[in-house]
Amino acid sequence: MSDQGRASSSFARLLFKVNAALAMKIKEARPLLEIPDSNFEKAIKAVALLGLVATLAVTAYYWPKLPQQAPHHFGASGRPDAWGHKGLVLILPGISTVLYFILSWQAKRPHRFNYPWLITPENARAQYRWARRSYR
Secondary structure, eight states: OOHHHHHHHHHHHHHHHHHHHHHHHHHHTSOOOOOOOOHHHHHHHHHHHHHHHHHHHHHHHHGGGSOSEEEEEEOTTSSEEEEEEGGGGGHHHHHHHHHHHHHHHHHTOGGGSOOSSOOOTTTHHHHHHHHHHHHO
16 A cells, blocks of 8 residues: 555544544533423324234234244245245344334433534424434
């Protein structure tokens, strides 16, 4: 590698470190607010939880009725062209459960989100509320 290439690579690393440090300072300076859930947010959370419970209940109900080998891919004709163990049915409910809990946990921390503008004490409440709603 040429000297110019090494210099530009070193400069890029330095710029990345400075940018990361600045981003952390900005996030640390954001106000931490306790914003209660609105009725709309409570309804959204209830619907999401109901959907998760329904997904898990349907999976549990039909689990004993599934054959050991179940189709998991269908061709253009609509006929199955790949088969697998019935345990493959658990992938989607598992992913749904993990995503529900991760997103619920993260929605409680809007001060940690990335915003395209500076968060100040004056605009924090409105921005945090907007971010939480878009996250759910």
